Amino acid sequence: MSVFPRLSLKPEVHDHLKNVFLNQELLAAVGQPEAESRFQRLLLCLSHPPGFTCVRASTHLAPRDEIRLRLAEELQQQQQTVSVEILPHPLLPDVLLLPVSGPRSLVPLGSEVVVGAQCGSAVLRGAHVFAPGILATPKFLKPGDAVSVFSDVDGRCTRGSKVSFQGNKVFVGNGVSEMHRSAIFSQEPAKGIGVRMTEPLYQSPSFDGVLPSLVFLQNLPSVVVGHVVGPRPGERVLDMCAAPGGKTCHLAALMENQGEVVALDRIRRKVDCVLQNAAALQLTCVRAFCFNSTQAVTSDPAPPHTEGPPFPPSRFDRVLLDAPCSGLGQRPSMSAGCSLKELLSYPPLQRKLFHAAVQLLRPGGVLVYSTCTVTLAENEEQVAWALRTFPCLTLAPQEPHVGGPGLPGAGLTPDQLTLLQRFSPELSSAATPLSHRADSDTIGFFIAKFLKS
Numbered sequence: 001m002s003v004f005p006r007l008s009l010k011p012e013v014h015d016h017l018k019n020v021f022l023n024q025e026l027l028a029a030v031g032q033p034e035a036e037s038r039f040q041r042l043l044l045c046l047s048h049p050p051g052f053t054c055v056r057a058s059t060h061l062a063p064r065d066e067i068r069l070r071l072a073e074e075l076q077q078q079q080q081t082v083s084v085e086i087l088p089h090p091l092l093p094d095v096l097l098l099p100v101s102g103p104r105s106l107v108p109l110g111s112e113v114v115v116g117a118q119c120g121s122a123v124l125r126g127a128h129v130f131a132p133g134i135l136a137t138p139k140f141l142k143p144g145d146a147v148s149v150f151s152d153v154d155g156r157c158t159r160g161s162k163v164s165f166q167g168n169k170v171f172v173g174n175g176v177s178e179m180h181r182s183a184i185f186s187q188e189p190a191k192g193i194g195v196r197m198t199e200p201l202y203q204s205p206s207f208d209g210v211l212p213s214l215v216f217l218q219n220l221p222s223v224v225v226g227h228v229v230g231p232r233p234g235e236r237v238l239d240m241c242a243a244p245g246g247k248t249c250h251l252a253a254l255m256e257n258q259g260e261v262v263a264l265d266r267i268r269r270k271v272d273c274v275l276q277n278a279a280a281l282q283l284t285c286v287r288a289f290c291f292n293s294t295q296a297v298t299s300d301p302a303p304p305h306t307e308g309p310p311f312p313p314s315r316f317d318r319v320l321l322d323a324p325c326s327g328l329g330q331r332p333s334m335s336a337g338c339s340l341k342e343l344l345s346y347p348p349l350q351r352k353l354f355h356a357a358v359q360l361l362r363p364g365g366v367l368v369y370s371t372c373t374v375t376l377a378e379n380e381e382q383v384a385w386a387l388r389t390f391p392c393l394t395l396a397p398q399e400p401h402v403g404g405p406g407l408p409g410a411g412l413t414p415d416q417l418t419l420l421q422r423f424s425p426e427l428s429s430a431a432t433p434l435s436h437r438a439d440s441d442t443i444g445f446f447i448a449k450f451l452k453s
């Protein structure tokens with residue numbers, strides 16, 4: 001699978017991460033050679049896409065089998081492929097999996113379009129190239145031209161370039177232009193598909209406009225989170241860091257759209273995105289507010305009579321803290337530009353959010369903490385801190401538990417590590433049985449579930 005180099009990190013971040021993955025507790029458990037090899041495997045698989053595309057079926061609107069059939073028909077019609085393999089997940093009742101094939105051996109066509117790294121990652125997961133993601137094209141690009149698409153790994157390509165880009169770039173496939181160069185770089189930001197991918201390096205269907213109310217593209221561990229929160233119809237649930245709303249909508253669907261899911265995010269345009277997603281999925285029990293969740297608890301004994309934040313303590317039956325994090329588990333990612341300072345800025349913010357989460361949860365309620373990163377400081381160390389800081393919290397078993405245990409290194413006991421769920425793609429291999437590979441060849445992710453007494 002090593003068509004791309006390992007994920008490139010700033011040297012100080014690389015060393016920091018290496019210390020995490022070669023910590024004393026882990027070395028004692030698995031030995032130095034195995035720990036070293038896991039770390040190298042991690043950097044390698046992070047630069048490659050996961051082995052499956054995961055979609056969540058809107059089972060509040062139709063049975064999964066019906067959605068599966070309609071999806072197969074739709075993909076065949078839209079993409080004119082002969083057949084698309086769509087597998088129901090054996091344990092997650094609303095998940096459909098599409099195996100990703102690749103990397104294929106392809107020859108670049110010569111005429112080059114360069115896209116931003118985020119766009120390049122989306123292409124590796126099945127997307128076409130949308131015009132805003134394009135950075136450079138040939139001088140006379142026009143609709144119908146065959147092009148090779150390259151991803152600008154280090155973010156060095158200037159938008160609007162005409163000349164061939166000589167920086168660090170990787171080939172992600174061939175396609176056909178749908179626009180003139182002038183339209184792509186016009187003053188009004190261009191919208192729509194700029195290059196339709198005809199030979200992507202990794203083959204996975206594009207979901208653009210496919211059954212928008214019935215399927216939602218979501219990484220498998222993110223779907224697991226919704227089930228672990230386990231909301232019931234009629235409950236009051238808080239999603240503290242909600243945008244773009246994938247988990248919010250899942251929680252509302254699991255509640256059969258009965259009760260209340262309050263979604264907060266500190267960025268206005270992202271809150272609009274949560275509302276758009278909820279509307280597309282016909283989930284009317286979602287209320288979204290632009291708010292800083294660290295301030296979401298009011299000490300006022302008689303808070304103003306509004307339905308929005310801040311809220312009085314113990315207001316919610318369940319709270320999800322899907323925390324802002326360093327995102328180092330995201331795949332594929334060929335270069336993570338964050339500095340050590342930035343990396344170290346997340347744990348204090350996560351703790352502030354955690355304080356608010358514990359106060360807003362009613363006694364007997366459930367708190368789920370999750371991140372899409374791989375560091376100890378944002379995951380197991382936060383759990384150890386939370387258990388020390390809030391005597392009212394205990395770790396609870398997770399259902400379903402399809403990931404691995406927590407990573408040793410934060411002083412948690414083996415029993416506590418077993419209650420955590422860490423998705424570690426470096427532990428997946430070709431030898432992993434196909435039935436389990438979709439649960440391990442995922443993005444890097446972490447989930448902890450707490451009960452409040």
Ligand SMILES: C[S@@+](CC[C@H](N)C(=O)[O-])C[C@H]1O[C@@H](n2cnc3c(N)ncnc32)[C@H](O)[C@@H]1O
Nearest residue numbers: 241242243244245246247265266292293322324
């Ligand atoms: C990991 S993303 C959430 C993804 C989301 N839960 C989903 O599944 O679609 C973290 C989000 O936290 C938001 N955020 C960061 N700091 C916040 C704060 N203090 N209060 C509320 N939201 C915050 C960010 O804007 C970002 O959208």
